[in-house]
Amino acid sequence: MTQGQHFTRLAGGAAQPAGHASLRRTNLSLVLRHLRDHGSSSRADIAEATGLHRATVSNLMAELLERRLVREVGIEHAGTVGRPRRAVALDGAHVGVLGLEINVDYVAVHGTDLGGRVLVERRVGFDAMGSGTNHSLRELGRVARQAIDELTRAGAGPSGLGPGDLAAAGASGIAAAGGGIRVAGIGVAVPGLVDVGHGVVALAPNLGWRDVSLASRLSVALGDVRAPVTVDNDANLAALAEYTSGVAAGTADMVYLTGEVGVGGGIIVGGRLLRGADGFSGEVGHMPVDPGGSRCGCGRSGCWETKVGLAALVRMATPDQAYGMGTTPVPDPEERVAEIARGLAGGDPLMLAAVAEVGRWLGLGGSILVNLFNPRVIVVGGYFATLARWLLPFAQAELEDLVVAGPAARCRFVASDLGFGAASLGAANVVINQLIDDPTAIGSPPVRLAAPQPTAT
Known part of the structure; x- marks a missing residue:
């Protein structure tokens, strides 16, 4: 090993330089972004559009298929000659994202899967201006937990799990079982000054908040829901939603x-x-x-x-x-x-x-x-x-x-x-972008157990 070189271990078990892992994350993200922006494509078309080698694309696609972030969608024929090409599309129906907004007189929710399919959307009237920080955070946590339960149930069908099974398994257990939706990230919009890097609301005058560690407090309130929480200003998030789809x-x-x-x-x-x-x-x-x-x-x-x-x-x-x-x-x-x-x-x-x-x-x-x-x-x-x-x-x-x-x-x-839900939509979109930036953070591909070896007698 060269002095100063750092190694990491990939899913297959082989040690690779840390730079290789970073490059692979970047390339996985590049492929997912192409599919999100252009729809279904063949591996050859993805290679041509991204500039990646065809063999590299095939290798990346194998991991994305294992992670259930893409799916095969059929055969494409490139003209009248040549071999047909199998197309793939963005999937991620098992990956949930939650966008929340707490404002003066309501809490809003926008829950989607990784592909942007809206699964939960509502606004709950609530007097955050007159309720104080602690009560407001409890209400935000309650609405978030309810939305997470709904997201989880929305994806229960493919695995055959019912509500009782969901409650017993929890979000991480359902994901491990291969069905249902696992909430992989939560974004929160707040009308105020936000230290985004630390998830702290420095000042929200209309809520009466100052120096509120919103990300960490919401994470604690959500208990065993192990999803990173991002906090940002409501207008910034709404502006991003408008820029993307308004x-x-x-x-x-x-x-x-x-x-x-x-x-x-x-x-x-x-x-x-x-x-x-x-x-x-x-x-x-x-x-x-x-x-x-x-x-x-x-x-x-x-x-x-x-x-x-x-x-x-x-x-x-x-x-x-x-x-x-x-x-x-x-x-x-x-x-x-x-x-x-x-x-x-x-x-x-x-x-x-x-x-x-x-x-x-x-x-x-x-x-x-x-x-x-x-x-x-x-x-x-x-x-x-x-x-x-x-x-x-x-x-x-x-x-x-x-x-x-x-x-x-x-x-x-x-x-x-976009209505009054622009900020919660923007919060969800930001989390989706974060996940696409690093697909390896969404979850590990399935572990393949080695076949048992015969023992000597």
């Missing part, structure tokens, strides 16, 4: 705005999420726009979200249902917005005036973002999207009036079609 998918320069009680921003520049030096960029809701304005949850006055957040709209449009009045049960944000939409459609003057006021402030803050980042679109989510037909004309007019570059900036407001 109305402005693929737009290299865009801003996403959450339309919640708090207003956050996810900023895509040159096709990449802008995080900043400490990962805290995008807190656009706390731009000061009115020094004499209302007090914000962050402790300052006149922040942008005090003008355009859902709480501001509800206070103006339906003052008898304003946030902080202790309503039980807590209304779902879509229920609040649906009521306002009905009033707007009916010509309610109080609601029309409220939306016009919010729209103008939305355009003012949007002009600041356009002057700073020169995005092509500002995608608005949450309640902004639901009320877009009334809200965005005012916002667009104000933006065009205030942007320094004028028409040359060519930026427009666009309503998201």
Whole structure:
């Protein structure tokens, strides 16, 4: 062994240099990404598209088949001559991913398998703003455990295991048995400043959280569910979901705005999420726009979200249902917005005036973002999207009036079609990307036991 060279042991038992293991992970990821982005392909087509040698692709495919991350899907014929090619496709139906979001008045869940098939999706009304950190984390853990149980049951069919067997085996036992879904990763979206590397929420003003070790505390709450937990800002995750599959998918320069009680921003520049030096960029809701304005949850006055957040709209449009009045049960944000939409459609003057006021402030803050980042679109989510037909004309007019570059900036407001679930979808997508980055972290291929050898008598 050369001095200083490190070795690792692969599934087949042979020792290989650590660099070889890293290269293999990279190549496995390259093949999976190709299948995810292009659908079923033959081994020869994958080799041609990725630049890998055909023998290398065949070797990688054998491991991916063992790990049940790809499946054979049939025969492809390359023209009228030549041997038929057997095609493969991304599988991973036994690998579960959970995206969660905890916000001021709800907890959202988006559960999928590795291929993106949605298996669990819901939003539960919950007063996180008034419940305190410990109670909120207990509720988050409860919703997560319930979703994990549903994901596990959703994959029980192929193995023939019933609910009783699932409870006895647990997630890891089901995976070992060869059936069911094993949750391989959990992502959590939070409206606040997040230390992503450590899974710590540094500050979430509207939740009243400071220095909360969310990843580790949720892991403890989930007990024997051995799945890594990733935590990130809700607007960042929603922006990534929009960039991947939203109305402005693929737009290299865009801003996403959450339309919640708090207003956050996810900023895509040159096709990449802008995080900043400490990962805290995008807190656009706390731009000061009115020094004499209302007090914000962050402790300052006149922040942008005090003008355009859902709480501001509800206070103006339906003052008898304003946030902080202790309503039980807590209304779902879509229920609040649906009521306002009905009033707007009916010509309610109080609601029309409220939306016009919010729209103008939305355009003012949007002009600041356009002057700073020169995005092509500002995608608005949450309640902004639901009320877009009334809200965005005012916002667009104000933006065009205030942007320094004028028409040359060519930026427009666009309503998201992902709804209030954009952040939990983004959280799930981030976990899927992490798993595809390192397929070897998903689980070991089946262990082949050596045939028993005859013993001498």
